[in-house]
Amino acid sequence: MSTKITNLHVENAYKLGKKVYEEQMTISEAADELSQEYSMNRGSAQGYVYTFLRMMSGEEYRRTINAFATEYYLNGIYSDYGEQQLLSALSSVRKHLEYYEGIGKSRQQQIHQVVDKLVEGLNNVTTMSNHIAEFDKQIALSKNDMPDDRKKRLNAASKIPARVSVSTEVFRRNPDVVAEVLLRANGICERCKQDAPFLRAKDQTPYLEVHHIKQLAAGGEDTVKNALALCPNCHRELHFG
Template identity: 40%
Template sequence: MMKITEEQVSAAYQVAKKVFDGHMKATYGGKVLSSEHGLNDTTANDFIVDYKCLLEGRVFYRAMSASAMRYFMEQIFAENDEHCKVNAITALRGHIAYYENHYKTRMHLMREVANYFDALMQRPKTIVEVEAEFAVAVERSLRGSSRDRLRRLANAGRKPTSIVVQSTVFVRNPDVVAERLLRAGGRCESCLAEAPFMRAKDGTPYLEVHHKVRLAAGGDDSIENTVALCPNCHRRFHHGAATTM
């Protein structure tokens, strides 16, 4: 049997994802994987079915290699919310139980994959990870149909759940913030508008100090690396199209 390459596994993942998201028919996806990437029809179909089962938390019966499974799980964990991650581990555990019972063997490498991602689920997430997963979930909801979204809303609870996160906090220099605010003179240093309101506690103009190069990316906590912004411009710098000062 010819060994499946990393490139083929990556292609199989992308096709399986498109099929699951409704952007491609399964039959066409299988043809793409066979004609363009050299997978046989059965293997191509197995990848597509296994991905769907992973996302839905259902046992799958056709095996893929442990290395291919690790790649699929890595991508699922990077692109999906908590619910899908739990589903993926549940499906993988179910597959291992089925395969070991049916073939009277022990899937040592596949168990290592399952244990690794189980451990990731136990590690407290950072606030950045939580926000990134939420953004992915919103994008997935926007791509879905209104009917499915309203159906989920009808069955959803009104109170949000809560989790404990781990947080890394940079101890910033207060003199940098104070000096930058004073130099701004009450005006946003991007749009040049006056601060939108005065602080209740001391009546000073409300501006937010932004690091041009993020501290998390190795930026300096210095006057030169900061700019005082109104809340609107601050959000634009973080979430808008690429902006330079």
């Protein structure tokens, strides 16, 4: 049985680690699948899944995973669970590095570089957070505006959103489109027709997400016609299957 950890092993260890974290299977079952389906050494398989769980809890782990795996896990956690969970995972990696180097092992330079790169990226994301916060304020103002005034702006607005550069390129979306679509939905997902799953803590309004039928990155228009108000499950399903 193969003992070398491949990128495919890492990708599937992450995928199955998520299932363990979300209580869809046990660590033992995940290790068995990695061993049987992907010819990964079972001890390594269990270690890689366990490390993912430690990252999710922000706790120290002692068994080293390679630099590719560390970066893959951290990027995946950021993408799937958000900034706060990434910060927890970074804390876990730092604790691992302190432990590893504290027992006299060599400095894991590549993993330090992975951590430094992600921390630098998070520092830049502050501007992204500001952008999102400002957009949320604009949506709130639009929702409280007179319907006729909002519709006038919609009729006069450009259908193609301007791009702004924030730590990465994002679209400057029209808050009137978001407001109009959320009001149209009236708290009901426009795909599964179920009530919004919960209320927003800040204002007790139904939590739905606005999805563009044809994605903006693919040339879709930022218009009410090209948008749906969706519950998080339907939104994720449309994006990720």
